[in-house]
Amino acid sequence: LELCHHQHLRYNPLRDTWVLVSAHRMKRPWAGQVEKAPEEHIPRHDPRNPLCPGNTRANGEVNPDYDSTFLFENDFPALQPDAPDPGSDQHPLFQSKAARGVCKVMCFHPWSDVTLPLMKRQEVVKVIDKWAELVEELGSTYPWVQIFENKGAMMGCSNPHPHCQVWASSFLPNEPALSDRCQRAYHQKHGEPLLLQYAKQEAEKKERVVVETSDWLAVVPYWATWPYQTLLLPRRHVLRINDLTTEEREGLADIMKRLLTKYDNLFETSFPYSMGWHGAPTGPHLTEDNSHWQLHAHYYPPLLRSATVKKFMVGYEMLAQDQRDLTPEQVNIVKCTVPSFVQYRVTH
Numbered sequence: 001l002e003l004c005h006h007q008h009l010r011y012n013p014l015r016d017t018w019v020l021v022s023a024h025r026m027k028r029p030w031a032g033q034v035e036k037a038p039e040e041h042i043p044r045h046d047p048r049n050p051l052c053p054g055n056t057r058a059n060g061e062v063n064p065d066y067d068s069t070f071l072f073e074n075d076f077p078a079l080q081p082d083a084p085d086p087g088s089d090q091h092p093l094f095q096s097k098a099a100r101g102v103c104k105v106m107c108f109h110p111w112s113d114v115t116l117p118l119m120k121r122q123e124v125v126k127v128i129d130k131w132a133e134l135v136e137e138l139g140s141t142y143p144w145v146q147i148f149e150n151k152g153a154m155m156g157c158s159n160p161h162p163h164c165q166v167w168a169s170s171f172l173p174n175e176p177a178l179s180d181r182c183q184r185a186y187h188q189k190h191g192e193p194l195l196l197q198y199a200k201q202e203a204e205k206k207e208r209v210v211v212e213t214s215d216w217l218a219v220v221p222y223w224a225t226w227p228y229q230t231l232l233l234p235r236r237h238v239l240r241i242n243d244l245t246t247e248e249r250e251g252l253a254d255i256m257k258r259l260l261t262k263y264d265n266l267f268e269t270s271f272p273y274s275m276g277w278h279g280a281p282t283g284p285h286l287t288e289d290n291s292h293w294q295l296h297a298h299y300y301p302p303l304l305r306s307a308t309v310k311k312f313m314v315g316y317e318m319l320a321q322d323q324r325d326l327t328p329e330q331v332n333i334v335k336c337t338v339p340s341f342v343q344y345r346v347t348h
């Protein structure tokens with residue numbers, strides 16, 4: 001059955017939800033919002049940017065003249081280590097719980113005019129090593145460490161300097177908790193990790209593969225909601241990012257550069273996205289059986305038609321369910337003909 005040409009629902013096994021796929025809707029006229037093109041020229045060093053080496057941050061601290069990654073406590077944290085327990089009024093409709101944690105900001109590189117795909121492979125390996133170190137360190141006490149990168153002003157990124165954030169929390173947030181339940185249910189029923197079987201299937205089908213290497217696989221997931229959403233998977237069963245071998249980390253740097261270069265070449269723009277890592281929970285869960293988990297990264301890019309027209313997850317998506325126009329098989333990042341190493345931007 002040629003799924004592509006008729007509307008249909010697809011099941012997302014990681015969230016136990018359904019997505020409405022309406023392949024024919026891309027032809028509708030667009031008189032809606034057009035985003036302004038991202039600022040192309042970003043200076044290598046802006047003396048006023050609080051994320052740059054040697055500059056002063058909001059709390060008055062002066063950044064070191066760092067030459068690789070640089071980590072600092074978020075001056076405007078959403079979570080702090082010590083917070084009082086809220087009231088004990090536990091009416092079933094008015095429940096509350098304590099929330100504690102730490103919020104770190106991690107700069108990838110001293111230069112403001114590079115992004116991950118433009119960085120050298122070894123520089124990206126250093127980012128991955130720092131991610132692994134943070135999950136190891138914060139994960140020794142906190143049940144969840146969320147690595148996430150908001151890239152591009154369109155995704156609410158407040159600063160063009162290449163960076164991500166790492167928030168450790170005293171609670172398991174909604175998305176990882178849902179993914180944990182779904183992966184556990186699948187494992188109990190089928191006897192193997194959901195995403196390990198999924199990667200095997202996708203590598204065989206080759207309909208949604210964007211980039212594949214011996215250790216890694218990047219696909220537009222069968223159940224993708226954002227037009228150019230991708231899922232990054234290790235081929236080996238790996239619970240957490242700090243379990244990756246040196247070779248797997250180098251391979252991850254390679255596939256991240258190739259995936260992100262394809263994204264940049266798609267609309268010849270520095271591709272905006274929100275991305276994050278999901279691995280087995282940590283802290284008190286380190287002593288539990290988490291063999292149902294498989295480490296993976298989600299890339300959620302907002303763009304739909306061009307560098308300036310984005311998909312809005314509003315209306316039907318908020319009130320009913322996720323809906324997408326292009327099918328995952330149709331999006332041309334899968335068929336993006338530009339060789340993955342050819343970059344539309346001059347590398348430094």
Ligand SMILES: O=C1CCN([C@@H]2O[C@H](COP(=O)(O)O)[C@@H](O)[C@H]2O)C(=O)N1
Nearest residue numbers: 050057058074075076105150157158159
């Ligand atoms: O002086 C500063 C500027 C920005 N920040 C923090 O950097 C973070 C930038 O990350 P985002 O662009 O992903 O929001 C943001 O959360 C902001 O709170 C500081 O901690 N100190």
